[in-house]
Amino acid sequence: MNGPDAVFFWAAFACYLAGTVVASLYAGLRRPGLRRASLALTALGFAASTVGLIVRTALSGHLPVTNLYEYLTFFAWAIVAGFLLLWKREDLRLMTVFGAPVAFAMMVVASLFPSDIEQQLIPALQSHWLTIHVTLAVLGEAAFAVAFVSSILQLVAGRGGTGGASGARTAGPERGATGRPAARMGDPARLDEITYKAIGVGFPLFTVGALFAGAVWAQRAWGSAWSWDPKETSSLIVWLVYAIYLHVRLVRGWRGRGPAVLSIVGFALTFFTILGSRILGGLHSYG
Amino acid sequence: MQDNLAAVGLFVVSGAVALSIPAVRARLSSMRTGVALLAVVAALSMLGVLIGQDLPVESYSARFGPVVGPFVARSGLASVFGTWYFLAAAWALTLSVLSCSLGRILRLARSGRRGSVRAAALGSLVTHLSLAAVVAGGVVTATLGFRRADGRFLAAGHTTEVPEGGFALEVIEASTEFDESGALKDYVSIVNVIENGESEGPHRIEVNHPLTVNGVSVYQYEMLPSPDSVESVLLGVVLNLPDGASDPVELLVPFGEEKELPDGGLRVKPLEFLSDFTYDIDSSTAGLRSIWHDNPAVLVRVSAADETVFERWLFVGARAHADDEDLPCRLYFLDYEPDFRNGLTRFEYSRQPGTPLVFGGLAALSVGMCVVLWTKMSRREGS
Numbered sequence: 001m002n003g004p005d006a007v008f009f010w011a012a013f014a015c016y017l018a019g020t021v022v023a024s025l026y027a028g029l030r031r032p033g034l035r036r037a038s039l040a041l042t043a044l045g046f047a048a049s050t051v052g053l054i055v056r057t058a059l060s061g062h063l064p065v066t067n068l069y070e071y072l073t074f075f076a077w078a079i080v081a082g083f084l085l086l087w088k089r090e091d092l093r094l095m096t097v098f099g100a101p102v103a104f105a106m107m108v109v110a111s112l113f114p115s116d117i118e119q120q121l122i123p124a125l126q127s128h129w130l131t132i133h134v135t136l137a138v139l140g141e142a143a144f145a146v147a148f149v150s151s152i153l154q155l156v157a158g159r160g161g162t163g164g165a166s167g168a169r170t171a172g173p174e175r176g177a178t179g180r181p182a183a184r185m186g187d188p189a190r191l192d193e194i195t196y197k198a199i200g201v202g203f204p205l206f207t208v209g210a211l212f213a214g215a216v217w218a219q220r221a222w223g224s225a226w227s228w229d230p231k232e233t234s235s236l237i238v239w240l241v242y243a244i245y246l247h248v249r250l251v252r253g254w255r256g257r258g259p260a261v262l263s264i265v266g267f268a269l270t271f272f273t274i275l276g277s278r279i280l281g282g283l284h285s286y287g
Numbered sequence: 288m289q290d291n292l293a294a295v296g297l298f299v300v301s302g303a304v305a306l307s308i309p310a311v312r313a314r315l316s317s318m319r320t321g322v323a324l325l326a327v328v329a330a331l332s333m334l335g336v337l338i339g340q341d342l343p344v345e346s347y348s349a350r351f352g353p354v355v356g357p358f359v360a361r362s363g364l365a366s367v368f369g370t371w372y373f374l375a376a377a378w379a380l381t382l383s384v385l386s387c388s389l390g391r392i393l394r395l396a397r398s399g400r401r402g403s404v405r406a407a408a409l410g411s412l413v414t415h416l417s418l419a420a421v422v423a424g425g426v427v428t429a430t431l432g433f434r435r436a437d438g439r440f441l442a443a444g445h446t447t448e449v450p451e452g453g454f455a456l457e458v459i460e461a462s463t464e465f466d467e468s469g470a471l472k473d474y475v476s477i478v479n480v481i482e483n484g485e486s487e488g489p490h491r492i493e494v495n496h497p498l499t500v501n502g503v504s505v506y507q508y509e510m511l512p513s514p515d516s517v518e519s520v521l522l523g524v525v526l527n528l529p530d531g532a533s534d535p536v537e538l539l540v541p542f543g544e545e546k547e548l549p550d551g552g553l554r555v556k557p558l559e560f561l562s563d564f565t566y567d568i569d570s571s572t573a574g575l576r577s578i579w580h581d582n583p584a585v586l587v588r589v590s591a592a593d594e595t596v597f598e599r600w601l602f603v604g605a606r607a608h609a610d611d612e613d614l615p616c617r618l619y620f621l622d623y624e625p626d627f628r629n630g631l632t633r634f635e636y637s638r639q640p641g642t643p644l645v646f647g648g649l650a651a652l653s654v655g656m657c658v659v660l661w662t663k664m665s666r667r668e669g670s
Contacts, residue, residue: 120470123494200660212649223506223637228368240329
């Protein structure tokens with residue numbers, strides 16, 4: 001690691017790690033103090049990550065989204081921002097603490113890649129479309145990450161047989177909860193609603209950022225809006241999966257397990273899209 | 288292009304026929320069909336990503352084995368996005384979207400719904416129709432457009448005809464730019480446009496900044512340093528002194544300039560550079576085998592008091608000549624700084640007539656889906 005921003009990266013890393021440990025304890029013990037501690041650690045990590053991104057932007061002279069280290073760090077930041085927006089929701093107490101584990105996982109992967117600061121971007125990346133394309137895509141993908149967590153919790157909660165589509169219970173028991181683990185996850189109907197809303201926010205952002213802005217930039221840089229490049233194609237697959245989700249959810253009115261599985265598959269493909277260019281090569285192989 | 292037009296014509300006619308049959312239209316407009324087709328296109332796309340596209344057959348055999356590899360190549364999976372089954376799935380999906388949109392238009396016209404319900408219905412219609420526009424734009428480009436790299440690299444002074452553009456480009460300068468720290472900044476070609484015998488310019492073409500003339504865009508595609516000049520050469524110098532060879536020293540000599548050797552009496556000057564040296568025995572001349580820097584060589588002259596002592600071709604990584612022990616010094620070609628200011632440039636030409644449809648469709652798609660999701664979510668919040 002080099003550059004002064006690394007201090008903030010590792011501070012955020014440590015906070016998310018601690019937040020993950022405390023979140024796990026909260027998931028098991030359900031002490032309100034543990035939730036508060038987990039959220040405080042997550043917020044602290046978010047603040048450190050924010051400062052780190054600002055420092056890196058100032059040092060490099062451009063938004064830090066030009067390699068996988070920067071992309072994943074920014075992605076972790078956006079995911080935590082998404083979870084922090086939900087922290088006041090009393091009926092989503094357990095879900096809100098999951099920002100730290102997801103962000104921590106992204107930071108771990110980010111730490112595996114070179115973190116050198118490139119002040120001079122390679123010619124292909126010298127475009128204002130870089131900021132528009134990547135920022136919107138990351139924000140959309142972060143919303144998918146929130147949907148991913150709520151879908152997993154929904155599946156686990158659904159297995160416990162509580163809540164269901166009726167949404168009978170709006171808030172899980174906290175201190176002294178004695179139900180099965182599944183029952184503690186929250187109301188499946190509420191989680192289903194969160195999944196839908198997160199995808200509802202993420203899908204247009206992803207469409208505008210990854211596909212529309214990406215196509216405009218590709219036309220400008222490569223002479224064609226679409227090249228069937230591995231990253232382009234896997235982004236299209238992500239888009240198709242979430243399009244299927246929205247169709248079955250909005251048109252057919254599906255709830256529960258099916259859409260939740262689609263949301264999980266969608267995020268798995270999103271993560272594949274982020275790392276895929278590293279493995280599969282193509283026009284998006286920048287580092 | 289005629290093949291493409293025939294294929295598009297076939298698709299359009301078959302699509303129109305399919306949509307005119309109520310039973311087929313009903314089947315196509317069903318959500319089940321739409322979702323199934325989305326899944327098929329996604330699955331085939333995934334196959335395309337995982338298998339890798341348009342690679343040599345041998346690489347598929349290396350990756351998937353001697354049985355599966357050739358099958359992958361033969362079945363079209365190696366170029367899956369051009370196969371009949373992928374195009375058929377994409378076409379069926381487009382028909383499904385159109386059929387669905389047709390139903391939506393009829394329902395919207397008949398219903399007396401107002402407010403957010405109508406907005407959502409309109410948004411949904413726009414979203415679906417815009418997808419058809421994106422596909423139509425892609426088809427127009429695939430049928431009437433082209434994208435082609437120039438077959439050769441061009442140096443300053445060279446001229447090239449732009450395909451389907453009705454004009455030519457004259458290269459004034461081809462250079463690679465670096466910032467103060469030495470990091471790569473940009474590839475830049477300065478050109479004049481020659482049309483109907485008139486030269487117009489200069490124009491600057493760089494990465495992300497194509498030049499568009501008569502609907503054809505010229506892109507900066509590739510750039511190489513000069514094959515026959517360098518900025519400077521780094522020589523290793525060993526003096527053959529009466530009491531034996533001196534310790535080697537390094538000497539940086541700018542190309543075309545003369546520099547004194549450490550002993551003070553001899554001077555060395557790089558006269559010629561060839562990035563890929565070859566020698567024609569019949570004509571006894573050195574020349575370029577290619578523009579790549581595969582066998583760089585520099586011709587140096589060593590002189591004393593304005594008298595040439597010897598001239599030698601030196602090769603990177605090669606030992607000095609066999610008879611150099613008899614000369615006053617031995618020279619080794621250690622390294623060189625390429626000449627990026629007088630480089631070779633290569634262009635790519637593209638005409639994409641469907642682009643306005645694609646971008647218009649994507650813009651409408653974005654707006655339409657925002658309207659749908661916003662109205663649906665706010666209704667849900669309200670309820």
